[in-house]
Amino acid sequence: MRYAVPMAWDTAATRQALLDAGARQFAERGFAGARMDAIGADAGVNKERVYQYFGNKRGLFDAVLADRLGDLLGAAHAPSPGSGAAGIAAYAGALFDRFAERPELARLLAWESLELDGAADAVARTARCASQADVLASALPGLSPAAAQQLLLSIVTLCAGWWTLARVSEMVAPGSDAPARRAVLVTQAEALARAA
Amino acid sequence: MRYAVPMAWDTAATRQALLDAGARQFAERGFAGARMDAIGADAGVNKERVYQYFGNKRGLFDAVLADRLGDLLGAAHAPSPGSGAAGIAAYAGALFDRFAERPELARLLAWESLELDGAADAVARTARCASQADVLASALPGLSPAAAQQLLLSIVTLCAGWWTLARVSEMVAPGSDAPARRAVLVTQAEALARAA
DNA sequence: CCCAATTGCAAACGGATGGTTGGAGATGCG
DNA sequence: CGCATCTCCAACCATCCGTTTGCAATTGGG
Numbered sequence A, B: 001m002r003y004a005v006p007m008a009w010d011t012a013a014t015r016q017a018l019l020d021a022g023a024r025q026f027a028e029r030g031f032a033g034a035r036m037d038a039i040g041a042d043a044g045v046n047k048e049r050v051y052q053y054f055g056n057k058r059g060l061f062d063a064v065l066a067d068r069l070g071d072l073l074g075a076a077h078a079p080s081p082g083s084g085a086a087g088i089a090a091y092a093g094a095l096f097d098r099f100a101e102r103p104e105l106a107r108l109l110a111w112e113s114l115e116l117d118g119a120a121d122a123v124a125r126t127a128r129c130a131s132q133a134d135v136l137a138s139a140l141p142g143l144s145p146a147a148a149q150q151l152l153l154s155i156v157t158l159c160a161g162w163w164t165l166a167r168v169s170e171m172v173a174p175g176s177d178a179p180a181r182r183a184v185l186v187t188q189a190e191a192l193a194r195a196a
Numbered sequence C: 001c002c003c004a005a006t007t008g009c010a011a012a013c014g015g016a017t018g019g020t021t022g023g024a025g026a027t028g029c030g
Numbered sequence D: 001c002g003c004a005t006c007t008c009c010a011a012c013c014a015t016c017c018g019t020t021t022g023c024a025a026t027t028g029g030g
Helices: A011-033 A036-043 A048-054 A057-069 A084-101 A104-115 A122-139 A145-164 A166-172 A178-195 B011-033 B036-043 B048-054 B057-069 B084-101 B104-115 B122-139 B145-164 B166-172 B178-195
Strands: none
Touching: A011 A036, A011 A048, A011 A057, A011 A104, A011 B011, A011 B104, A036 A048, A048 A057, A057 A104, A057 A122, A084 A104, A084 A122, A084 A145, A084 A178, A104 A145, A104 B011, A104 B104, A104 B145, A104 B166, A122 A145, A122 B166, A145 A166, A145 A178, A145 B104, A145 B145, A145 B166, A145 B178, A166 B104, A166 B122, A166 B145, A178 B145, A178 B178, B011 B036, B011 B048, B011 B057, B011 B104, B036 B048, B048 B057, B057 B104, B057 B122, B084 B104, B084 B122, B084 B145, B084 B178, B104 B145, B122 B145, B145 B166, B145 B178
């Protein structure tokens, strides 16, 4: 039959468009709530292409999580060795900024934890988290690896929390906005680093 | 037609059973992922009863959130006036314990933030959060109301985070378990209180 | 005891939805 | 240029699912 538009090939662009649309739709509505029709429409591609490139809805979700969250913690500017609590504070600010410029990242983290029993691309991402914890350990001489992991976990939890627990934020700190929350988190990260 | 079992009335029990089943199913799968058939089966009640008592699926979800999360922060043992950073630390431990004994609470908080634009029963819950922030302010003389709100928000975010960002916890702190995480959070809450 | 109102159930409805199918159009190679 | 293969689309399928319907059973008041 005649199609609405001429149908040129662009395999890489189609796949990327589906990943981008999938990221938007899964961030907004989660795995269960996202609709294949909506993903296709958002991508400007027929939804049948998802099955060709990713296998099924779950395959696309895993691909989106791996693609978007693969090096989330490393994407924020890391503290320098020996930079101490100030370096950790700056890292918290940079991570918060990362979430602020791409709020779908925090939301995808939250959906992943609620809807999946295991993280997408867990082995690679766990290795990257270990590297990032090592970076924090080198910023704070004397910090054990386990303590660095706990510190990093708290910083990520606090920074992402503005988006992952947005309703809680609205009720507990109704007068706050993102810049105010960022400032508090930078101070709190420094305090956590000092106490670590 | 003949029913599978005799059909006695118990209005209050039926409503409670649906709330309890709804809490379990919504905590596990979220609003979009929960199934009305499964809620009815879990409650041991015909799913049609949800429409009689709560209007529709969304009405049940709102009722569950209001019922389970209404006084979440107050349910944990509050710090005494003037009890200082130690009181805040103990409060963090109590809140973590609250989440540990009823992990559906943290998950419901997260689903609410991801799936709704506004919290259920927001006015009442915001008032309760303000009261709880006042309790923290009285525990730490000199703490401003806004700073108390930010401190409370960070404590809630950190305590709930073990469940709301469970996959992140597994990747960032793979060797940690709940008791270890609890101990770190108690220490971290004390550090945050000192810096507030 | 009778009857109106209420509660509860099984079955059905209409629309939604993930996934599949058949075929058109594009590409690349001989 | 012809043909095999690949990419893409529109339409369809089978099942799912929130909600409604018709009626049975229970309850309580006169």
